[in-house]
Amino acid sequence: MELSSELKKEMYWMMLLSRRLDERAWVLHRQGKIAFHISGIGHEAAQVGAAFAIKRGYDWVTPYYRDLALMLGLGLTPEEFMISLMGKAGEPSSGSRQMPSHFGLRRVNAVSHSAPVATQTVHAAGIGLAIKMKKEKKVVLTTIGEGSTSQGEWYEAVNWAAIHQLPVIFIVENNQYAISVPPEMQMAVKSAADKACGLGLPGLMVDGTDVFAVYEVISELVDVARNGGGPALVEAKMYRITPHSSDDDDRTYRSREEVEENKKLDPLILIKNRLINEEIYSEKDMDDLDKKAKQMVTDAVKVAEDSPYPSAEEAAYPVYVEEVPNA
Amino acid sequence: MPEMTMVEAIRDAMDEEMARDENVFIVGEDVGQRGGVFRATVGLFDKYGSDRVIDSPLAELSIVGVGIGAALYGMKPICEIQFADFIFPAFNQIVSEAAKMTYRSNATWTVPMVIRAPYGGGIGGGLYHSQSVEAFFTQAPGLKVVIPSNPYDAKGLLKAAVRDPNPVIFLEPKKGYRLIKGEVPEEEYIVPIGPAKVSRAGEDLTIFAYGMMLFYSLQAAEQLEQEGVSAEVVDLRTLYPVDKETILASVKKTGKALIVYEDNLTGGYGGEIAAIIAEHAFHDLDAPVRRLAGPDVPAVPFSHPMQEWFMVNPEKIFKSALELARY
Numbered sequence: 001m002e003l004s005s006e007l008k009k010e011m012y013w014m015m016l017l018s019r020r021l022d023e024r025a026w027v028l029h030r031q032g033k034i035a036f037h038i039s040g041i042g043h044e045a046a047q048v049g050a051a052f053a054i055k056r057g058y059d060w061v062t063p064y065y066r067d068l069a070l071m072l073g074l075g076l077t078p079e080e081f082m083i084s085l086m087g088k089a090g091e092p093s094s095g096s097r098q099m100p101s102h103f104g105l106r107r108v109n110a111v112s113h114s115a116p117v118a119t120q121t122v123h124a125a126g127i128g129l130a131i132k133m134k135k136e137k138k139v140v141l142t143t144i145g146e147g148s149t150s151q152g153e154w155y156e157a158v159n160w161a162a163i164h165q166l167p168v169i170f171i172v173e174n175n176q177y178a179i180s181v182p183p184e185m186q187m188a189v190k191s192a193a194d195k196a197c198g199l200g201l202p203g204l205m206v207d208g209t210d211v212f213a214v215y216e217v218i219s220e221l222v223d224v225a226r227n228g229g230g231p232a233l234v235e236a237k238m239y240r241i242t243p244h245s246s247d248d249d250d251r252t253y254r255s256r257e258e259v260e261e262n263k264k265l266d267p268l269i270l271i272k273n274r275l276i277n278e279e280i281y282s283e284k285d286m287d288d289l290d291k292k293a294k295q296m297v298t299d300a301v302k303v304a305e306d307s308p309y310p311s312a313e314e315a316a317y318p319v320y321v322e323e324v325p326n327a
Numbered sequence: 328m329p330e331m332t333m334v335e336a337i338r339d340a341m342d343e344e345m346a347r348d349e350n351v352f353i354v355g356e357d358v359g360q361r362g363g364v365f366r367a368t369v370g371l372f373d374k375y376g377s378d379r380v381i382d383s384p385l386a387e388l389s390i391v392g393v394g395i396g397a398a399l400y401g402m403k404p405i406c407e408i409q410f411a412d413f414i415f416p417a418f419n420q421i422v423s424e425a426a427k428m429t430y431r432s433n434a435t436w437t438v439p440m441v442i443r444a445p446y447g448g449g450i451g452g453g454l455y456h457s458q459s460v461e462a463f464f465t466q467a468p469g470l471k472v473v474i475p476s477n478p479y480d481a482k483g484l485l486k487a488a489v490r491d492p493n494p495v496i497f498l499e500p501k502k503g504y505r506l507i508k509g510e511v512p513e514e515e516y517i518v519p520i521g522p523a524k525v526s527r528a529g530e531d532l533t534i535f536a537y538g539m540m541l542f543y544s545l546q547a548a549e550q551l552e553q554e555g556v557s558a559e560v561v562d563l564r565t566l567y568p569v570d571k572e573t574i575l576a577s578v579k580k581t582g583k584a585l586i587v588y589e590d591n592l593t594g595g596y597g598g599e600i601a602a603i604i605a606e607h608a609f610h611d612l613d614a615p616v617r618r619l620a621g622p623d624v625p626a627v628p629f630s631h632p633m634q635e636w637f638m639v640n641p642e643k644i645f646k647s648a649l650e651l652a653r654y
Contacts, residue, residue, distance in 0.1 A: 093432065095433035097433065106432075106435035106436065111436060112428060112436045114424060114427065119419065122395070123395050126392060126393035126398070126399070127399060129393055130401065133379075133402065134400075157393075159384060160389055317430075318430060318434040319469055320493045321434050321492050323492050324401070324437050324492040325434060325436075
């Protein structure tokens with residue numbers, strides 16, 4: 001599959017925007033302007049490749065907390081992300097009830113998720129079941145870290161999808177660390193994709209630093225699932241370049257040399273070099289895009305800083321609803 | 328009006344709701360061809376097919392989690408947990424996900440679903456087929472918790488639960504499935520979730536109960552009448568959110584309150600009723616609020632004499648109420 005230059009440009013832009021937002025979040029945290037950030041730096045290729053492989057706004061997604069680039073790809077705006085970081089009014093996933101990066105965006109069928117890991121994967125199976133019951137041609141994409149594939153919930157979800165041949169794509173973003181714990185302490189297999197053979201669905205590995213490879217692999221699996229061919233499991237491997245979160249100190253469990261070595265495989269640098277080599281963009285184009293992204297981030301910060309906090313009274317509701325908004 | 332058993336009324340409620348709304352479906356262990364181990368779904372598999380009466384894998388968390396996913400998509404799942412004792416693997420999905428979805432998503436997502444589970448002892452079920460689990464769920468705002476005590480209410484409340492846009496925990500007194508019979512009208516009716524019911528009017532004291540203990544309390548009230556004690560019996564029916572007005576109105580009338588529940592005494596749901604009375608009707612009381620409940624041992628033992636030692640029964644209620652009446 002030869003991807004168009006336009007598509008490649010779009011993907012690059014989304015990765016770049018996500019990176020600049022993520023970096024600014026770290027700065028804001030160090031400035032004491034926000035309380036918490038959980039970073040997706042290093043995950044952008046896998047997430048953007050996945051986002052672009054589905055019909056965005058039509059298909060369904062149950063994401064997890066490291067999916068900033070995925071959510072931007074689906075339609076989350078930089079302003080909305082900054083508002084969530086600051087806990088301001090108008091935050092779309094939870095009205096700032098949840099911590100930042102606990103995503104969910106009704107308008108693009110991205111389901112609200114919690115912090116206990118792997119809970120969202122079971123919902124993906126249930127959504128897939130409903131799609132099959134209604135005989136519709138949508139697919140569900142669900143993401144998770146490799147550590148969370150240790151949860152029983154994840155196995156139960158994949159098992160359900162395999163039994164009923166549900167249109168669910170299970171993506172494992174294997175970034176080598178579950179906070180401090182490496183994959184060999186999570187699983188005896190070499191890749192989370194190997195777990196598929198025990199559950200009865202295809203399991204594939206893809207280079208999670210190559211956005212185009214991810215896009216191609218997931219596009220094919222989405223096409224199969226959409227046409228009744230059943231679910232698939234994909235492990236996209238990358239490296240978590242930042243600490244787990246703003247509350248983590250990764251010097252306690254990995255060397256600076258290791259991190260620096262892995263920065264050579266930064267997916268943003270890889271795609272940037274590739275687009276220059278393919279003469280899709282010049283160095284000057286890249287500089288201009290970077291300026292544009294940084295300006296957008298600065299503007300988004302301003303919007304968020306100028307936004308009011310929710311009133312304290314809003315904490316009292318909504319506990320129950322009178323009707324179902326998602327029917 | 329035809330007389331029927333609790334379990335027949337429950338089945339009729341599901342049958343009618345499935346006929347009314349094609350989005351309603353049942354999922355659980357052995358609910359299909361077997362018709363459920365208590366026969367609550369008998370005939371529904373033949374009538375509605377395997378797409379709408381789904382035999383789940385033997386894994387409770389995904390019965391609930393898949394139900395949540397389907398509900399997010401607009402379906403109306405009725406999830407059956409075979410015995411309430413087996414609900415704990417699904418605790419995370421119920422408490423972290425179903426209960427909190429509306430609040431955490433600022434009502435952009437909701438989970439309209441029913442989780443049915445037979446609860447309670449006195450049936451030779453030992454530790455793991457006898458438990459009362461209501462107190463685990465009555466402290467999770469976002470859930471509604473309902474326990475019927477007779478066929479009429481069971482049918483009307485279950486139909487209300489299926490139509491409710493919020494998640495409802497529907498606990499069924501399994502000992503009463505066939506023991507408790509009553510008249511159920513053929514025409515359509517609903518019993519709203521929320522209001523308690525004065526099952527028997529009286530003057531000298533009020534017995535507050537639900538489920539099997541309500542049935543026993545009515546028997547005890549008959550016996551009390553022969554002793555010249557006029558007992559009012561209030562069926563709480565909806566444990567959460569609870570009907571404080573009916574509770575307080577009754578206590579203000581009789582001045583004495585006995586709260587009966589078969590769960591362990593300490594931390595059991597009846598403690599909340601005692602607190603409501605103590606806070607809001609203290610000056611109306613003619614005697615200390617009294618609780619009659621299961622002893623504080625881990626669960627109901629199997630061997631008959633030990634089981635009977637554990638279980639609250641009409642005789643124990645009679646004795647406790649008589650003491651209170653003579654206070």
